[in-house]
Amino acid sequence: MLAITAVALSLPFRPAKHAGGQLTAAFRVLLVLVLALLATGLAHAEDGYDLWLRYRPLPETQAAVYRSHAAQLVLPVATPTQQATRDELLRGLGGLLGHAPAVASAVDRDGAIVVGTPASSPAVAALKLDVRALGRDGYLIRHAVVDGHAVIAIVGQDDVAALYGAFHFLRLLQTAQSIDHLDVREATRMSLRVLDHWDDLSGHVERGYAGNSIWDWQKLPDWLDPRYIDYARANASIGINGTVLNNVNANAAILTPLYLDKVKALAGVFRPYGIRVYLSVKFSAPIEIGGLKTADPLDPAVQRWWRAKADEIYALIPDFGGFLVKANSEGQPGPQDYGRTHADGANVLASALASHGGVVMWRAFVYSQHNTDDRAKQAYTEFKPLDGKFAANVLLQVKNGPIDFQPREPFNPLFGAMPKTPLMMEFQITKEYLGFATHLVYLGPLFEEVLRADTHAKGNGSTVAKVIDGELDGHTLTGIAGVANIGTDRDWNGSDFNQANWYAYGRLAWNPQLSSRVIAEEWVRATFSNDEAFVKRVVDMMMLSREAVVDYMTPLGLHHLMGKGHHYGPAPWDASGPRADWTPVYYHRADHDGIGFDRSHTGSNAVAQYAPPIAAEFDDLKTIPDAYLLWFHHVPWSYRMRSGRTLWDELVMHYTQGVDDVKQMRATWQALDGRIDAERYRKAAVFLGIQEKEAQWWRDASIAYFQSLNGLPLPAGYAPPPQPLSYYESLSFPFVPGYRP
């Protein structure tokens, strides 16, 4: 509530002074209204709830220019999507420009905004624009003349595309772009742009650090929280067109009538925004809720059950998206329980959905505690032989790296290795391994690094982006999924800066070729300010943040050294059960002489899973990038790095650099105090303090542990850990969010 005072003081006049003054009645009314709003609405206004759809008044000079291009709004309002488009434009223009233009049925003045499709809007039809080439979700924004008046036309092939265009137009104004010479043509090759919610029906969010699930299952289907609409608006504004409502560690109950009714209600809220609902299903559902004795995919009764269940769902939700499945992974049931393959399992679900136009998103994230081979190799070993064996409406959902959403991983070798199968990217937006809610880590560069990685599957330039967008192998069914970082926290994501990761994911899902820096700038302007100095410094800070977390947690290719289970904080010393491939020591393999996981030809030979040029580069110490060194090689502490330093010295320097980077980020932010509202400034400032403390903890604990193995001194000028290793080992955190022991 402290925000009030700040705002009140920033007013151009002192309320008390004016009270007795000579004011017009209207002025009095407004004055009272303003003060009332200050005393109430604004108290929560800068709590981050608005996300990047923050339509605050632009500077008058800017607003004046835009107003001349927003004299009236001509668009159809027959369908819910058209109405949502109108409402968003009224809200956005009203907020940004001080007032919203009137809605008219036809253009009768210059400066009109014409929105729609050739089919829905006579004005648009009259323009005879060829939008077919833009594809299903594509749109264009350009100047045009309608009935002799200069207008801005926002045109798509369907309603949702027009809504996308409206959001794009508002973003141009929000981010202070010139609209004098508009010629926007936007299209996407990605057909499924999906958020995966790891939300349990209990309300708990697995790996969630922003509160509970936003799905209020108990009150659904009757109560439709207005937040659902804002969720849909936020997603539509960045082109996300699907949401998997429940955790991949699924509960079969989601497929019971009790819950399908609730799912239907949510689908109804999201439909106008072009968002389809999907469900994670448990492979053993035919047994658990179907009363069958088996879930064997080749059993006719099981196949009938899935078909009937699909029919039941589509009767309720005609545009239901399909199923996401985690099978035979980390204890989940699956086709292998019956001696069948993943393809057998996926295809049964696929055939149940096919006639309805639904898809199966089958996860490739599998590894077995009974398989003693390098965990990093298992997904490839399991799935590559199945290339070509999946039904046409199955996508294989592959995590960006071969292990599990680490601060840095080489790209997953499955990308490029299964040309006959549509591979869907799975990114993790929630920061399970990257500092939870409080660490400022902008994931744009991580996503970009993966998407731009060259698989060499079909020669140079066979980037991961081209694999998933279908270009490389000619797939039209394409997709990308992001594990959501959304919860009931007022700011949606646990911190204002985490919102940038949701935003960046959506923008890259639409166009995997975008630059993460450009996206960051867009987001900062929409979310905070167009103050150039502020934008520049905050974007620089964000761009630095990902390398910082790699350095203070797991530099030089180290990975999975986090506290077991909850993944909070450092635990490189942990070798405890229940399974080796869940322990840090399995991954770093450090001892008195050296460190690193030998995945070269002398080791697990995981390198061989990559295309020859990559395999050769990663296999050879002379060519392997420092960033992946310890991922693929076990080397002595005395190993000479390209820098000329020993590995040990280099490692210590990276850990220390990570902490220094956070200190710099913190200083940058402190220098910006006063440039934005006190509420969001203060929260980020406190969180950066937490991040610095935890970065230091990571650095000190890691160095203390590795030093206990190699007995080597720290390079000159580097401070030793302030505590003995035993202290770091003694820390325990019984109730870490996002994890349930």
Add this chain to the structure above:
Amino acid sequence: MLAITAVALSLPFRPAKHAGGQLTAAFRVLLVLVLALLATGLAHAEDGYDLWLRYRPLPETQAAVYRSHAAQLVLPVATPTQQATRDELLRGLGGLLGHAPAVASAVDRDGAIVVGTPASSPAVAALKLDVRALGRDGYLIRHAVVDGHAVIAIVGQDDVAALYGAFHFLRLLQTAQSIDHLDVREATRMSLRVLDHWDDLSGHVERGYAGNSIWDWQKLPDWLDPRYIDYARANASIGINGTVLNNVNANAAILTPLYLDKVKALAGVFRPYGIRVYLSVKFSAPIEIGGLKTADPLDPAVQRWWRAKADEIYALIPDFGGFLVKANSEGQPGPQDYGRTHADGANVLASALASHGGVVMWRAFVYSQHNTDDRAKQAYTEFKPLDGKFAANVLLQVKNGPIDFQPREPFNPLFGAMPKTPLMMEFQITKEYLGFATHLVYLGPLFEEVLRADTHAKGNGSTVAKVIDGELDGHTLTGIAGVANIGTDRDWNGSDFNQANWYAYGRLAWNPQLSSRVIAEEWVRATFSNDEAFVKRVVDMMMLSREAVVDYMTPLGLHHLMGKGHHYGPAPWDASGPRADWTPVYYHRADHDGIGFDRSHTGSNAVAQYAPPIAAEFDDLKTIPDAYLLWFHHVPWSYRMRSGRTLWDELVMHYTQGVDDVKQMRATWQALDGRIDAERYRKAAVFLGIQEKEAQWWRDASIAYFQSLNGLPLPAGYAPPPQPLSYYESLSFPFVPGYRP
């Protein structure tokens, strides 16, 4: 976000029209500001977050009158509490009156508001008012003359009392009371006015229906959510002065340094508002986190451990309140595990806290599955013999009724039965057994019914209120606890109307003699509107709501017929394990011939636990109130009620009446559409729809079940259940909030 549109339309002018008009620059600024605020702040402004501290502009005629009494604010601002008092008055007066008065160091005009204590304010000291008689938290509000100027004086003996007075004064304005002849003297006999949070360290709230715990343990102690301050403001505004942060089913980890640091941070936020923190402790903590072999209260090592732990806590939190303990109850460890008594256990903790001024709140809610005697009798049997055996700083915390927070119970026989022991009332504000978040049930009448019940312990007029406020037995250490209904939901309590239960609890904790109707009116005015017609109809609806839930769930003394474990919905048929006294059939004892739990002299003789006049009244069918009939007596279905109807007919009529009452409540609310903001109106309207549906479900399922036993026809004109009993029995709800199987 729909709220925006509604508000925009309700504006006296059309933004678009004015844009080009002849407006002064200042007017333009304000206009833009208003519209901007409408487009942003107001979008969330009516989401219930403001609770009853909703300082919206009063009608100008009213505001003008008040302004003449709020010309300036003269109060000390040296301490955090004094600053909180100033901030609240500025916020409140600014919101209600359109502008806040200037803060001055001395009175220099008529109409000043003088706030403080004789010690803190020279102006107050000059008034020579005798406030000692008001006691520690008491305050007065009256007209006075300071330095020749007419002022309103808000005076307490200490800072917090003055803060209470400030909240009281703001409430007078909020609720449109005349302040022309102020002579408020408020005092309380209740020393501990506490909220019990059943919040787990995992963030889950046991029996919570408003989201997660508001304590963000992961980010504490660094991040202090602004919501903590609003929590403190809300509590201070109704005189709540203590909060037990964690679940009575306690985890020992709360007493580790990791968590005590976090508790200290919260205590620091609450301190200025006069709120002390307390912790629920696990009796076996000396073993679990102390490394001892035993928790035997008579073991010197155990006693040393508790003393050291108390010293550790008070070193961090000098004004720490004390411990709440659930021992030897529902599986919790306790002194009886070592053959010791509850007094032995309580006194060890008490002696550890005594030197620091802390107290032990020891719960009397005990019953054993190994004790085959009537569960309703066990607490009395266990504790009455211990009267006089507890240390001076121990309070015995007794639930209002002998079973467990049912829609209606007779008062707990322990009240009046332990004159040598301070008995603390435990109410449940969260509606575990009364419809969770969605049912509109105002608990004021329930609280009032219990507090006004006459124990006859010392003759007529020995009310429960006089027992707990110490008057009856001369105790000065007195207390009352309410199990909080607070969570991370934006509206704090899961619905706007649930806020009334938090409010009513606090007002009755301050003064157990208050009328629940008066409190309801106060709350409606502060929360919604002073529109007389609206207030009257909403208060009537609220006053009707508690009898309605009794009727549609458990009429005529029936109790505990809710779904096992989660307590959602009817399950009178449930006779399943693990223990009889958790099953509905244990409580209703219905069969072909009759229904009811015989607690008369012919049965368990629980009646004998009451003072003779009450015992006689409850024991005799001729004198027992209908409301308690089946609580104390097993009677045939054909039993003739006072009404002349048979019990069965009467039961069916009550069930049906409950549903009809909800229908009436719903109609009342629908008739008020447009009287308040659309956002809160719509939510309550939808929730009332859910309540009607569930009330009907309760009625139909209960009648179907009892009819399956007695085979009797329904009275003429009463609709039979639309479904067979098997349907109601088949319903299952795997993920009910507030419960973890």
